[in-house]
Amino acid sequence: MNKIGIIGAMEIEVETLKSHMQITNTLERASMNFLEGLLHDIPVVIVRSGIGKVNAGMCVQILADVFQVTHVINTGVAGSLNAVIDIGDIVISTDTLYHDVDATGFGYPLGEIPQLGTLNFTADAAMVAQAKASCEIVNPDIKVFEGRIVSGDQFVSNPHVKDTILKNFPGSFCTEMEGAAIAHAAWLNHIPFVIIRAISDKADDSAHMDYPAFEKAAAEHSARLVEHLIQQL
Numbered sequence: 001m002n003k004i005g006i007i008g009a010m011e012i013e014v015e016t017l018k019s020h021m022q023i024t025n026t027l028e029r030a031s032m033n034f035l036e037g038l039l040h041d042i043p044v045v046i047v048r049s050g051i052g053k054v055n056a057g058m059c060v061q062i063l064a065d066v067f068q069v070t071h072v073i074n075t076g077v078a079g080s081l082n083a084v085i086d087i088g089d090i091v092i093s094t095d096t097l098y099h100d101v102d103a104t105g106f107g108y109p110l111g112e113i114p115q116l117g118t119l120n121f122t123a124d125a126a127m128v129a130q131a132k133a134s135c136e137i138v139n140p141d142i143k144v145f146e147g148r149i150v151s152g153d154q155f156v157s158n159p160h161v162k163d164t165i166l167k168n169f170p171g172s173f174c175t176e177m178e179g180a181a182i183a184h185a186a187w188l189n190h191i192p193f194v195i196i197r198a199i200s201d202k203a204d205d206s207a208h209m210d211y212p213a214f215e216k217a218a219a220e221h222s223a224r225l226v227e228h229l230i231q232q233l
């Protein structure tokens, strides 16, 4: 039977989902509160991981070890890296990678962790397809894109940093701070995953203004999609 781990880095990304679930068990681990129960009769564990790669990776490991989740979904907000992808639109990960990892001195491609054997982490194709279908049902007025999501321990709000990321990883769709770490930890544990992000800003010098203005609405777009998606897996 499915048990779906749902992670948001911030409370705003999971608060609506939490308010809709029937909680049967709560557990605090690594300063994170895991809520286990049913969301529309589907077994879920919902948790706020905290921001950044370490929090995100640890959170997945606890979902794997303690709760034995069968799927991992990350819901949240991100900065767009593509002029076509606007604030409020949704990006579903085809794959993810770290834009801030550099072991090129040993001959590894930029972004690849030495000895891991992969540069990127591929999302589960069925979850990606279903997430897109769910988005078209619950958010019919919102544009949805499937593509690469890049992560790093950086809030990208400088156009030069954005340009560098795009020069290093052409064609990336959006950037955030947890997705690749969630994907990495899920991949190590052989758990299918998908990262779902609604755009809160353009990851440039308008991000300081746009992010606070659009964070809440974007987080809700993504969460609404997740609520439908879990019922289709």
Ligand code: SAH
Binding pocket: 009, 010, 051, 052, 076, 077, 078, 079, 080, 154, 155, 156, 157, 175, 176, 177, 178, 200, 201, 202, 203, 204, 207, 211
């Ligand atoms: N509002 C928070 C900080 C948010 S950090 C505070 O003031 O404490 C940004 C969060 O949104 C991260 O979880 C990240 O995954 C995502 N995000 C949105 N836009 C981003 C951008 N332009 N660059 C990096 N992460 C971004």
